[in-house]
Amino acid sequence: MILMRIFLVLALTVAPAMSQAENKSIVLTSAEYAPYYGAALFNRGPVTEIVTTAFETEGYEVKVDFYPWVRAENLARNGKKYDGMFPPWHSEDREQWFVFSKPMFANQIGFYKLKNSPVDFTNYASLKQSNHSIGIVNGYVNPKGFDEAKLNTKNVSSDLLNLRKLVNKRIDLALIDKKLAQYIVFTELSEHLGAIEWIDPPLEKKSQYLVLSKKAVDYQQKMADFNRGLDKISDDGTLAKIMKKHGF
Numbered sequence: 001m002i003l004m005r006i007f008l009v010l011a012l013t014v015a016p017a018m019s020q021a022e023n024k025s026i027v028l029t030s031a032e033y034a035p036y037y038g039a040a041l042f043n044r045g046p047v048t049e050i051v052t053t054a055f056e057t058e059g060y061e062v063k064v065d066f067y068p069w070v071r072a073e074n075l076a077r078n079g080k081k082y083d084g085m086f087p088p089w090h091s092e093d094r095e096q097w098f099v100f101s102k103p104m105f106a107n108q109i110g111f112y113k114l115k116n117s118p119v120d121f122t123n124y125a126s127l128k129q130s131n132h133s134i135g136i137v138n139g140y141v142n143p144k145g146f147d148e149a150k151l152n153t154k155n156v157s158s159d160l161l162n163l164r165k166l167v168n169k170r171i172d173l174a175l176i177d178k179k180l181a182q183y184i185v186f187t188e189l190s191e192h193l194g195a196i197e198w199i200d201p202p203l204e205k206k207s208q209y210l211v212l213s214k215k216a217v218d219y220q221q222k223m224a225d226f227n228r229g230l231d232k233i234s235d236d237g238t239l240a241k242i243m244k245k246h247g248f
Helices: 002-022 046-057 069-078 124-130 159-167 178-188 219-235 238-245
Strands: 025-030 061-066 098-100 106-114 134-137 153-156 173-177 196-198 204-207 211-213
Touching: 025 046, 025 069, 046 061, 046 219, 046 238, 069 211, 098 219, 106 159, 106 178, 134 159, 153 159, 159 173, 159 178, 159 196, 173 178, 178 196, 211 219, 219 238
Parallel strands: 025 061, 134 153, 134 173
Antiparallel strands: 098 211, 106 173, 106 196, 106 204
16 A cells, blocks of 8 residues: 555656656747748758757757748747747847857858949948949848948848849849859749859858747757757767758
């Protein structure tokens, strides 16, 4: 009888802990930014697969909802329905809302121009003097020194619109991620294949991050678990396999 009572006490104390451990979950927002992440991409893109795999390695069930960028970030800041988002670039302004993970792989950010265009880039001062028009996207964190240079910028709501303006000669340069531009031209602007070219070197290489809201429940523990999972899949080669599978 005594043994049965001990067993019941142990069962009642251990079961809730096991239930809690087995039901870890994380709910995130993201946006459409092919070929890196997006609802319609294979496995929702390499970044989504990396984030999901890192969390799953630590026993989490992961849910991701996709929204336009500004809405995705605002929902993530709130920390109620969503724990955070991926993968914004780092900025001091975002630090007031979020904690940042260890860096994932980097975007190459720079200029595209029309082929055979006389437009060139030496430095921000030369662009200021020439007054060339530069397309940028609302809500993005631009390379260091870009905003401070007070250049002739034209804001749009998406990278696709930015490239459309470039191929239609409505801007002189488009500030954009290198691989994203290649993907957009191939999938959305195929009639303009070969019409634009990348200007080397990139203005900046910007690491992508998972961010968790400082208002979210247990955000510090969840971030520690993610970073541990990210280290594991980096060390065992899983991350490299994911990148290769997606053509990176």
